[in-house]
Amino acid sequence: MFTSSTLYHLLQQEDDCFQRLFEHLDSMPADMMVTELEDQSFVSIRHHMVHLLKTGNSVLNMLGEESEPPRDPDDLFELPEMRTAWTAMVRRAGSWLHGKSESELDNFQEFLWPGGPEIRMPRGTLFIRMLFHMAHHKGQIVQQCRLHGYPAPNTEIVWVAQ
Numbered sequence: 001m002f003t004s005s006t007l008y009h010l011l012q013q014e015d016d017c018f019q020r021l022f023e024h025l026d027s028m029p030a031d032m033m034v035t036e037l038e039d040q041s042f043v044s045i046r047h048h049m050v051h052l053l054k055t056g057n058s059v060l061n062m063l064g065e066e067s068e069p070p071r072d073p074d075d076l077f078e079l080p081e082m083r084t085a086w087t088a089m090v091r092r093a094g095s096w097l098h099g100k101s102e103s104e105l106d107n108f109q110e111f112l113w114p115g116g117p118e119i120r121m122p123r124g125t126l127f128i129r130m131l132f133h134m135a136h137h138k139g140q141i142v143q144q145c146r147l148h149g150y151p152a153p154n155t156e157i158v159w160v161a162q
Contacts, residue, residue, distance in 0.1 A: 002105040002124030004097045013157045015090045049082045052137045059130040065096035
């Protein structure tokens with residue numbers, strides 16, 4: 001069902017989207033990262049990024065990727081720090097994927113969400129769910145950029161035929 005090269009390619013595409021988003025965020029006034037908006041599930045762009053980094057690293061821990069992130073996302077406030085943490089998380093994900101066989105990725109496993117229910121799914125499916133979660137929050141960050149008056153660039157995944 002899954003191959004490590006396919007999942008790695010999807011991870012790289014998501015990283016490309018986030019790199020474009022980081023470039024855009026870098027062009028905005030720095031206080032926009034922490035400016036809170038009403039009626040949002042995560043009140044600022046920083047809150048989205050912290051949540052995204054925490055859950056991404058939690059999923060990698062659940063999958064058995066053993067290296068620890070260099071910093072706790074709750075301690076990140078500046079965009080360069082968040083970009084560095086994002087890059088470290090993408091490296092962790094790529095490291096975990098490296099050399100995984102289809103049977104390893106398709107292997108059903110019990111996972112316990114931090115503070116939540118136990119679920120059973122293939123390891124590759126959990127990895128895909130992490131990518132979907134990243135895409136969801138990328139969209140939420142783009143929406144908040146628009147609310148601040150800074151329409152973001154196209155952050156859709158660019159599909160390249162191979």
